[in-house]
Amino acid sequence: MTLKASTGLRNYMLATGSAKAALADGFIHIYSGAEPATADAAIGGATLLLTVYGDNVSDGLNLAAAAADGFIEKLGSETWGGPVLATGTAAWFRHVGSADTGALSTTQPRLQGTVARAGAELNLSDVDLVAAAPQAVNYYTLQLPSF
Structure with missing residues (x-):
């Protein structure tokens, strides 16, 4: 398990601004199916289960x-979550x-x-999602490695 940053996000952070600014007002999309090899790659045949x-x-x-x-961390005043789109x-x-x-x-800012349930880059109380059910993301942090 390794958090993957897209070329677009890495380039933005090196020359333009912060990860916070690059991802501002963005979304988290949660999928079932095979994870692409890189954050630059297309989604492929994965199924979108939830937009946070x-x-x-x-x-x-x-x-x-x-x-x-x-x-x-996530902005404390926001209540992150959304309705599950597909089971x-x-x-x-x-x-x-x-x-x-x-x-x-290679230009879009992305983290993948x-x-x-535990030990991943994004942990949910239950990974078995059911269409139309509400799903919260109560805790979210990003960390940069030590250089």
């Missing part, structure tokens, strides 16, 4: 105002900018990782 919103309905996601010890087992996710279509891209 900042207000459970339609608003984009935002990260906290400040980072500490190499971590930044299936959550396997992986992409945290994307608001304009991302899921197509092959695994989903599990």
